[in-house]
Amino acid sequence: MAIWNFLHKMASPPHFYGLAAKIIPWFAVTGIALFVYGAIGGLFYAPPDYQQGDAFRIIYVHVPAAYLSMLAYVVMAIAAGIGLIWRIKLSHAVAASAAPLGAWFTFLALVTGSIWGRPMWGTWWEWGDPRLTSELIMLFLYFGYMALRAAIDDTAKADKASAILAMVGAVNIPIIHFSVEWWSSLHQGATLVRADGPAIETTMLYPLLAMIFGFSFLFGALLLQRVRAEVLFRERRSRWVHDLVMPAGDTQ
Amino acid sequence: MSDLLSGNELCLLRGDRCLFTDLNFALSAGELLLVEGINGSGKTSLLRGIAGMLDFEDGNVDWHGIAVTKDYQAFRSDLVWLAHKVGFKADLTLLENLRFESGLRNTSMQNLGGVLERLGLARLTGLPLRVLSAGQQRRVALARMLLADAKLWLMDEPFSNLDSAGQALVVELIAEHLAVGGLCVVASHQGIDLDAPIRRITLQ
């Protein structure tokens, strides 16, 4: 029960609005610091790959973007599920805010992957490759999610309907991740997340990890900021927003 | 408590508008709730809310003292809903449509003949619903109501499109339903002349 009350306090829009404002700077600063370290380390200090030369450096954008595209989807699906089952409106706001970010990361992963694929595989795109295809499918899932939301005027209804789609679409995530193992694919197998530890040299690894976590923190900051805006819009008719926008005494 | 159906502190929003807040009602067996109000005051919305097709912003509806959201399915098997739209397939015949209903609700078609006779539909059973007149289609919806054998009737403007004999018939049907301990919630622009106890809600 205590947990329940705590959750409800957390999920109360005004409380969240204030709390998020305090968290965002920390996330942003950490994210930018990691990003700078990763970028410098990756672009200047990591040795060129013995096979790929300097072309491999695109990994420092590609892999974080690819991970984040999946992370954003997971965040979106879980938030949507929580919102649908326990009827927490804030949760829906989180899901709605995560979608465009996720779509951008997916787009970035597709573009960087395809740029990388040109020298590596001799083609920009390979239809029928499971990883590439499932990543593209995820982009379309994001589009579908956003289009469905846009098509419904009533926010509460849009929340619930799109939540179903987000949850159903989540089956795609394991497919993306395991596709390289299940089917023969052009794409790299898992290098980082493996049972026997990462298979990559540390001078390459640390900047990469820094980039991944930097991207994650930046995602967190952006997400919270978007949720704040979303909450403000949704609560536009409520007392607290009114007081916030037009402080007492400031009557028009 | 003998109240079978009750609404507590109901509040409903549509778009930006608040249709009503703090609405309360209680209804026991054999009683009728008449929902009145001008056009757009929220009668249809209230009925949809009671049926569970719209979420109330606040408050809850109880059936047998238990919130209907708790056991929505049990509630649904006790209610039947007469809407603006007939809710039948225009391309199926009257008989096919009613057969489907009885399959869905698992009720018998035994007294079908009597019901159709009474509603003046007996000669129309073979016609597709599409060709029936507006009033005849409403009568088919009434047939569903009678065959469903449900305790609670939700009726949205039951008199519309009916001729005067039809309107008298509806009053008669309601009276019989109340007499055997049924409940009615009726949204209507015209009063109902009944012996049974009538409770009223007026929305504005």
Added chain:
Amino acid sequence: MSDLLSGNELCLLRGDRCLFTDLNFALSAGELLLVEGINGSGKTSLLRGIAGMLDFEDGNVDWHGIAVTKDYQAFRSDLVWLAHKVGFKADLTLLENLRFESGLRNTSMQNLGGVLERLGLARLTGLPLRVLSAGQQRRVALARMLLADAKLWLMDEPFSNLDSAGQALVVELIAEHLAVGGLCVVASHQGIDLDAPIRRITLQ
């Protein structure tokens, strides 16, 4: 002859049924024709026939003494039809729908404000028709009627779904229309209380 609208020896078949034969009526300026009859007796069909949307088996309808089939288009610009279905797009707003009507009929929107005010729609202009209540939608159909500035009004159950203020308003509107020399053909299950001359047809 001062009869503006007349039907001569009309006969109409639907499916196997003959709805009526040898039906005659004549109506001059400022008169109202009230079509009565039980459900399914053919009121709607008669109105559709007069409007030229259904072919009569026999007989013809004259407008200004000329069969309407001769100059159908001239007839159409003199008439406006209030049907069971509103005939507006659910996804467009009230204003957009009425603007379209005025483009189609080439009429001015000058008195739009007054019309909407009178029908109690003034606050709803920006809402898509879909979200309006049943009665509000009927009122929008009435707005079309008023804006059309047509001589002949064909009205199929104009009172349905309207609250009592709305029903009184319809009677008032009809009275005004007749007073300026308009004609009305009304199918209805309830009488109309008017000073103007009323002719009746009862179908069975």
Added chain:
Amino acid sequence: MTVYEEQFPGLWQGFAAVVKRDLTLAWKRPGDVLNPLFFFAMVSALFPLAVGPSQEQLQLSGPGVVWVAALLAALLSLNSLFLSDFEDGSLDQLILSPQPLPMLALAKALAHWLVAGLPLVLVSPMIAVSFQMPGQTVEVMLITLTFGTISLSMLGSIGAALTVGLHRGTALLSLLILPLAMPVLIFGARTVSLAAANDPVAAGIYFLAAYCILTLTLAPFATATALRISSE
């Protein structure tokens, strides 16, 4: 069919009102615009996916795929041309309006083309590129597609009017329209193929243009008559 004298000054006003209304509706339900577009893109994208991407095979089947996709996309959206008007009673009101019905029918068909046909024409170069079509072909494809889609919208309006009161499905509609649309498809695809092979294309383009003008003049009358019958 009635003969319409020139006594109605607002002849074009009703036309404009219908076009405007349908475009507004499309704007409010972007699905109607995106639908054929998306479908078009989909067919073109799914093909390589399912067939397997062999360079030269793609290049060969390019014009055919684009044309089949265009035809299907047009058919797909035609179904709803009069259906929603029929169901909500607007069709009755259109028929009873003082405007000549063929004019309104032309307006509906034109609005359909603007919403469903034109975007398709505009997006086709992108798809042509994805099929590695040679550059000079694209121009020919644009011209033929323009004429072709207009013809399809006009033909389709007849079929849609005939079937409006009958069914929900597009089956009958397709059955009615396809024989008439087939020449457009065949000439369209062949002309583009010819262009790809650097052969002369004038004959094909003339044919398509003539077909387009023919349908533009005749279809509205057929559609209007069909609408009157269907609404009985």
Added chain:
Amino acid sequence: MTVYEEQFPGLWQGFAAVVKRDLTLAWKRPGDVLNPLFFFAMVSALFPLAVGPSQEQLQLSGPGVVWVAALLAALLSLNSLFLSDFEDGSLDQLILSPQPLPMLALAKALAHWLVAGLPLVLVSPMIAVSFQMPGQTVEVMLITLTFGTISLSMLGSIGAALTVGLHRGTALLSLLILPLAMPVLIFGARTVSLAAANDPVAAGIYFLAAYCILTLTLAPFATATALRISSE
């Protein structure tokens, strides 16, 4: 989602009633059955026509064409799955009936498959022959198409339920369903191609079967929830 206890003996009776009603409706409007079938045949027939009939090219693209045609045909008919029920008010009555809604949703999807999917499977051998597909391939095609079309009907019912109150167009529906249907398409087409090349096909068939079972179990619940939301 509500948990449904086993207290309702007539659980299958409502199911049967819905299936029967939808089949009767399809019988009365044969367009609904013929529609996807006709569409399917059309795509397959138009292709050789538009692409130009080179023997080996046809043979190569056969499986792909059949699968794309099947997917499009299914999508095309899905739009109307709940639409007519929504518009005439039957959907409200279904939702308010004492039967568990997921059961009714399953019945609707099954009826859809019987009307739109099964005929397509049955007619596919004919089309396979017209594409000169080798004999042993046809069997594999039949099996994969069966699983595939069932999955499509189930997935489609979710999309149709989500979009029922929104638009007339299929655009949004396709956008929602396609990503989920893509694996079916890819696996289906690839498996048939493998069969044509005499390669092992078991993996593909297992995948399709698993996908089919997954959708059969989960989709009805998602559909039911979506229907409740859409009818608000």
